[in-house]
Amino acid sequence: MGGMLAGRAAVVTGSTSGLGLAMARAFAAEGCAITFNGFRDADGIEAVMAELESAHGIAHRYDPADLSDGDEAERLVRDAEAAHGAVDILANNAGVEYIRPIEELSVEEWDRCIAVNVTAAFRAARAALPGMKARGWGRVVNTASALGLVGTPRDAPYVATKHALVGLTKVIALETAEDGITCNAICPGWIDTEFSMNTINTFMARTGLPWDEGLKQLVSPTQPSWRLIDRNHIAALALFLCSDAAAQITGAALPIDGAWTAH
Ligand code: NAD
DSSP states (O other): OOSTTTTOEEEETTOSSHHHHHHHHHHHHTTOEEEEESOOOHHHHHHHHHHHHHHHOOOOEEEOOOTTSHHHHHHHHHHHHHHHSOOOEEEEOOOOOOOBOGGGOOHHHHHHHHIIIIIHHHHHHHHHHHHHHHHTOEEEEEEOOGGGTSOOTTBHHHHHHHHHHHHHHHHHHHHTTTTTEEEEEEEEOSBSSHHHHHHHHHHHHHHOOOHHHHHHHHHTTTOTTOSOBOHHHHHHHHHHHTSGGGTTOOSOEEEESTTGGGO
């Protein structure tokens, strides 16, 4: 099939659900072969791959790499390169969060956040960049967060790691600026995925407020628009970053956050 990404191959981490799955769908619809990754039951991921393969006629694959292990992040990329012939697009999207005050966080939670949210992105990029440089084309899209640009209480490991991911993005961009490669961070506010739904549902259950009123009360102090961001709109931004039109957008941290970071 044709499409803007015909003949390209992508690794999208954390693509078994939520935003990563939306990105994988958007890339696949443009002709890109996908290596899926993340946790999900085997039937669920088989069904997604079969649906996308039959819709677009491209062979996708799934890799169960646990990205809390940096070696696995590098192996994920190497195996994808061997299977698809290249990793043209690396979307570092997997993420974890532990919402508690610092004194209530365990060291294991801190370490896991560093490992999944930052070290895996570094290790995957370390494995993917030589091939991208050799081919003279590459796109690295890092899913950071509005919390990669500003802080919030009770979220230390997440805020620290998303800021670190924005920093890593800038350095990758600087080191690859002459190589036909771009690296950018997307910084979303509240997305309409399970990730934020857990917090929202807990708040709704505690307050008993009607949906819109509760959402506004919970979300508007950080995100003035207070509407959840459609994951497909963020995937569309990721897809744009993979286009030729975005060839000179690199090293950017792009908010898509209903004016959160305009404060
Ligand atoms: P999600 O929970 O649906 O997605 C997280 C993905 O990461 C899942 O596929 C999960 O299996 C995977 N993952 C977690 N730990 C992993 C590990 N050790 N190894 C491999 N995969 C692992 O939530 P989402 O909202 O789609 O989140 C995607 C990204 O967006 C995350 O990086 C998150 O921090 C970021 N983000 C989310 C929001 C939000 O409001 N939901 C806002 C800003 C940024």
